[in-house]
Amino acid sequence: MPKLISKDAVLDNPWTVMKASTGPEILQAVPGKNFIVPLQFWTLYSEELNDYDGSIAVWIDSDESPEKIADALHSLPLIALNFPVFSDGRSYTNARELRQRYAYKGEIRAIGDVLRDQLYYMAQCGFDSFEIRHDQEAELCLEAFKDFKTGYQSTIAEPTPLFRRR
């Protein structure tokens, strides 16, 4: 099971990220699971997903926009945003868009190439949980959220910029 953490704890991970190449037969083959399905899968197989007896969430790749599921967002308990490689910064913007533009209140999870040294910024941008890459040490990663005591900006975690708090 991939390691999952929040800002202050190691978590159980009841969710399985479905690979991008997966076809709809999996729903019949593996019933009762909690799947985070690719955005593409979610749009193509909405009916099949409706009939599925497990829980469903969606993951959005860094080159996709949350706009595509804007209408359905509020029925989803969790949205995962993918980092194909840690240096691809688009999912930071997607996280903020989910919160600011779409007022999404559910859980936002980072998946993919999620490494210790980017966790602090991810948390600032509105991510709640982090499925860290297999070689990352969970305990070490938890330290990352203490990298900075405060920041200058208006972020999702701290909407009031420093100049209004000074």
Add this chain to the structure above:
Amino acid sequence: MYRYDGYDHQMLADRVAQFRDQTNRYLDGKLSESEFLPLRLQNGLYIQRLAPMLRIAVPYGMLSSLQLRKLAYIANHYDKGYAHFTTRQNIQFNWPALVDVPDLLADLADVEMHAIQTSGNCIRNTTTDQFAGAAVDELEDSRAYCEIIRQWSSFHPEFAYLPRKFKIAVCGTVDDQAATQVHDIGIYIVKGANEEIGFRILVGGGLGRTPVIGKEIFDFVEKKHLLTVLEAILRVYNREGRRDNKYKARIKILVKATGVEEFKKKVLEEWALVKDSSLTLTDEEIERCQKFFDAPDYQELGNSPAKLIDKLQSNLLFAAWHSQNVKPHKVTGYSIVTVCFKETGVAPGDVTDRQLEHLADLADQYSFGEIRISHKQNIVMADVRQDQLFELYKALETGAMASHNLGLLTDVICCPGGDFCALANAKSIPIAESIQRKFNDHEELTNIGEINLNISGCMNACGHHHVGNIGILGVDKKGEEYYQVSLGGSSKNNASLGKIIGPSFAQEEIPGVVETIVGVYKDKRSGDEKFIDTFNRIGLDPFKEKVYAKAD
């Protein structure tokens, strides 16, 4: 000058500790090369041909004497006794050892300095006019806005992994000395309809492989919306800028591909989300930042004191220096002095630890303890009493810093090139030197007048060759170092990109080629027309004919 409070100090201390931990993990083999790379870049550390190179941020070019002394110490303690001023008002060290860098950064933090975001795909140091606050033609001091942008862009969690680097310049003067139009975002301080101060905003300028002049997207933005509009532009860029090809990843390519109008529409859409959010600037914050740049304690003095006039008449070298390197100040009795670091035989921008110490002393004595770095790799003392100019000049002479070639042909901008840089096609420092040797007669130089000559060792354009009146670019011709020459570039208000004159030249031909070009100009100029104006009037052909006629 901006002073850190507890928050600024805390963030910097956190950053130093973070990078120390990252460096240790890298040295322990727990962090891979590719994972460490962007982390070290965002802390200013390149690995170069000979050693690591550390670029230190000098926010909008301002340094206190205390900071200068610390830089001198660092040059001496961690480097080989010298430092290098860059074309983005920063400082580079070419020889620190990787293991020493966290200690070096801690030393810098003691004097409120750092190397944060001086490289890597993030928002870089914001630059401005080196005369800010003292210039006669200034609408408003740009430094408070630069500081506001510095804070907003430092450790911005959303924009630390952009498609490519991102550079912002702010210009508050009528005469643009900040190369504003060749920045990813160029900001001009302007007056609106009812005399209110605001910003005109350009996007998509840049040099490098594909040089582009920025295009206006907003002709007037209210002060309070400065950060929200920047956030909106960056968000569009972060999402849509190309990431598949690093040569097409700058915002200039996105703006070109999208079209300015369409790009603006996207920005407006994002802006609407944040425009009146808590990120909207408050008057208190603007005033807080402006206070740091309040006028120093000027004395009531008259212009052109007898003491100055006297020396100008009796000392010809001083008079030459004064007419080239000293500019008018907005306060009577004061002048702006530029110390030109373009001594023949010294790499442009290089400065020794002794000179840094000396500059610190002179700044304390003559210019309220502050200096600025200009994007032309020189040093500015912005607030010098006119009756002390001669003393300052004599002191500079003692420190071998009294070159009087500011703005002249030999005041070249030049990148480190093949002597230091792993990406170079060709050397650039020896080219600068060969030109300086050819033109070593001051009278002839002043006769030629104002002209910028910029040299880059490859198409990354660190030496701004595209915007040099004369631009020289190192190219690789079947494994040999050759040089392509372009004419007519400018980074001023009517910015333009130089036009390539024709086939490239061997290194030893360059001084002669420059001489021919200057000869054509001298022949064709009318009255006291500057080189760039003559070029714009007569075009490339007369130069081309002469240069290649001679080569045949």
